[in-house]
Amino acid sequence: EDKVVQSPLSLVVHEGDTVTLNCSYEVTNFRSLLWYKQEKKAPTFLFMLTSSGIEKKSGRLSSILDKKELFSILNITATQTGDSAIYLCAVELNDMRFGAGTRLTVKP
Amino acid sequence: EPEVTQTPSHQVTQMGQEVILRCVPISNHLYFYWYRQILGQKVEFLVSFYNNEISEKSEIFDDQFSVERPDGSNFTLKIRSTKLEDSAMYFCASSQDRNSGNTIYFGEGSWLTVV
Numbered sequence: 001e002d003k004v005v006q007s008p009l010s011l012v013v014h015e016g017d018t019v020t021l022n023c024s025y026e027v028t029n030f031r032s033l034l035w036y037k038q039e040k041k042a043p044t045f046l047f048m049l050t051s052s053g054i055e056k057k058s059g060r061l062s063s064i065l066d067k068k069e070l071f072s073i074l075n076i077t078a079t080q081t082g083d084s085a086i087y088l089c090a091v092e093l094n095d096m097r098f099g100a101g102t103r104l105t106v107k108p
Numbered sequence: 109e110p111e112v113t114q115t116p117s118h119q120v121t122q123m124g125q126e127v128i129l130r131c132v133p134i135s136n137h138l139y140f141y142w143y144r145q146i147l148g149q150k151v152e153f154l155v156s157f158y159n160n161e162i163s164e165k166s167e168i169f170d171d172q173f174s175v176e177r178p179d180g181s182n183f184t185l186k187i188r189s190t191k192l193e194d195s196a197m198y199f200c201a202s203s204q205d206r207n208s209g210n211t212i213y214f215g216e217g218s219w220l221t222v223v
Contacts (some may be wrong), residue, residue, distance in 0.1 A: 034211075036214075040198070041122050041216045041217045042199060042214040042215055042216045042217050043199070043214050044213070044214070045213065048211060059222065088150075088151060089123050090151070092212075094156075094163075094164050094188070095141075095153040095156055095164045095166065096141070096143075096153055096212065097153065098143075098151040098152070098153075099150065100149075100150045101150065
């Protein structure tokens with residue numbers, strides 16, 4: 001059975017902290033791994049990763065994929081209260097499987 | 109920026125009623141998807157649609173569900189006889205194609221409450 005597991009499920013930090021969110025997967029027919037940010041409603045796209053070891057960056061966010069160990073991490077540096085959200089990891093197979101998400105709360 | 113739009117944003121329906129959720133995918137996209145998220149739970153894949161037919165569907169997508177592209181712009185999800193457990197946020201999504209590197213864009217969701 002295809003599985004996508006995120007950890008931690010919940011995380012509370014203070015502004016300025018750096019966080020690392022984890023996503024591990026056991027799937028067949030892997031095509032890509034995606035990270036989304038979900039605030040109130042729809043997930044919004046952050047990164048798509050297809051190759052191992054190549055870091056993708058967008059401002060204070062970065063992500064990397066390890067296809068040998070079957071995991072990805074999402075780093076957020078210098079966190080701000082606006083980073084508070086649920087961060088979803090999804091693995092694209094023939095369809096797309098989501099993890100349960102990590103709920104990040106950034107306190108002022 | 110182009111976006112996926114969904115209507116209604118919120119619908120309350122009685123158990124046993126039929127519901128149609130509507131989506132307008134991004135205009136040059138060819139792949140369309142429905143996902144659902146029960147409150148407090150993970151986003152779950154329902155179905156993908158390409159070239160006017162279902163390409164993949166999950167075990168959740170049983171005979172109560174159907175999808176249709178009735179014209180060149182709309183993509184609908186029909187639930188024939190709603191059950192209480194169908195209460196969820198339903199997300200439509202679209203992508204240009206299935207190649208790696210093509211992002212799947214989500215709509216804002218339709219919140220369905222079955223009473």
